[in-house]
Amino acid sequence: MRLAVSDAADQITGGRAVPEEKKPVIVAKNLTVGYKLHRERKLLTALRDITITINKGEFVCLLGPSGCGKSTFINAISGIVLPWEGSMEVDGKPVTGPGPDRAMVFQDYALMPWRTVESNIRMPFEFQNLGLSKAEIDERIAHYLDLVDLTGFEKSYPYELSGGMRQRVGIARALVTEPKILLADEPFAAIDAMTRESMQSELEQFVSKTKQTVVFITHSIDEAIILGDRIAVISRRPGRIKEVIDIDLPRLRFDSDVKSLPEYSEMRERIWDLVKDEARSGAHGEE
């Protein structure tokens, strides 16, 4: 079966069925981060005063206008950027850099052009020792290649693939280590509508099995509602959390045809209004 998660995933999550008690995994407190602009010798604040707690096994979607700091937020979780003010904690420890408990799907794929598909997916195992044997690693790679439907392209280089295929390599690379925390930056953006739907459905089922904590950036309200337990709407730069919305629609939403429920369209309307406000206020220029 394609969706079967390898045994290691059950070990990671302790084989627990339902994580009833809420255990905070990602905790941002008054987090302010940004970038140093080399040219102009000034600092750019990308996110200001973000406070949010993400619990174990939760699927949080981030929505917000382009440039509001969504990528920056998951970069802060992954440890690529460090807090200027406030704090970012993962599993109770302040984030000082990347770790094997977190993996990421990059918005611009970030595949090594000199590595084949297979070698790109193997990369996480080369840099960190996850205690797997060679055979186990091979099996994992084959499994996740199959999951993203790229079996047969092992020996291809990224430049030989379409944009959507590259993105799927990026997804496989993030899933292959079966990390406790999955950070996904618009992972389905380059994938066509049909494949996208089937991948959403697969991801929903996959995560409901692995109980991974997921932070998922998207520009699609529908995608956010289908996949998310909560949706954080972020305001324009410097980004703040405008509102966090609980999605308490039944799982698995893809199979249960949740889109036809009245709650769904209500929810959609509400989020649309929030996002629209942001987009509109953007028309009046920066800050």
Added chain:
Amino acid sequence: MSEDELHTPEKSDQYSDADRIREVKLSFGSLWDQYGTSAVTVLNLTVFFIFWEIFARSGVVNQVFFPTASGMLQTLFEGLTSRAPPDAIISGQIIDHLLYTLRTLTIGVLLACAIGIPGGLLMGGNRYIERILSPYVWGLASLPRIALVPLFILFMGFTVKMQVTIVTLAALFPIMINAWAGVKTTEKSLIAAAKVFGANRRQIYSNVVLPYTLPFIIAGVQQGIGRGMVGVIIAEIFGGSNGLGFLIVRSADTFNSELMYAVLLLLVIISLSFIKITRMIEVYIAPWRQQVIM
């Protein structure tokens, strides 16, 4: 041989006629891809030399200045395949001077690589080294190296050492600056990806920065060879009694236009071969950049 012999029976059943036509077309296309451009080049050059021959024989220009193509090619061929008779006006045949020049060039370019590649990598990798070295690198790189030739002659005389120094200096900066630029322009998102998946500083350098920079280095070496070539010929023209540059001067002095043009043609051939070889190396080492090169 008929189509049927090419396919096993059950396999040929799978092919419609349209598929077969496509196959034939494809094989012609691939044949064209492989040999088409070379064929055009050969034809092109043949026509060029024929026009040259006609023009030279027409007597519009004195053959002392402009030899026939056949005479030049014959001189080139003989010069490359035989040794000089002991009583020749110019000592040594083309082949001897060619080998001499190539040796100087090779040593010089290798030295430039040995200094320039690590130097460029260090400059790209370390901000302090970059700060300290970059004014000198840019300064020397912008100085026309020919202007330094008299200085080196003063220091070292008409020696191989002087020629190698000039080649090294000429080839050094393109190599160094390219390696430096490669490191500096390494895509940030690739470095971020390596970090996220657990790479430490050393692994980032060896697994991301170096492979990313490799095509830049090859491009730098390619430019370096070109500059080194200019350097060695100039050094040989300035003085000495060996090398293709010297041969050009000697052939001019002795009104041997066939020899002069043969050497010039040889220089073109050498330069083009170097470019071709480095491109092949680049395609082999960095296949992902193939699209850019073609």
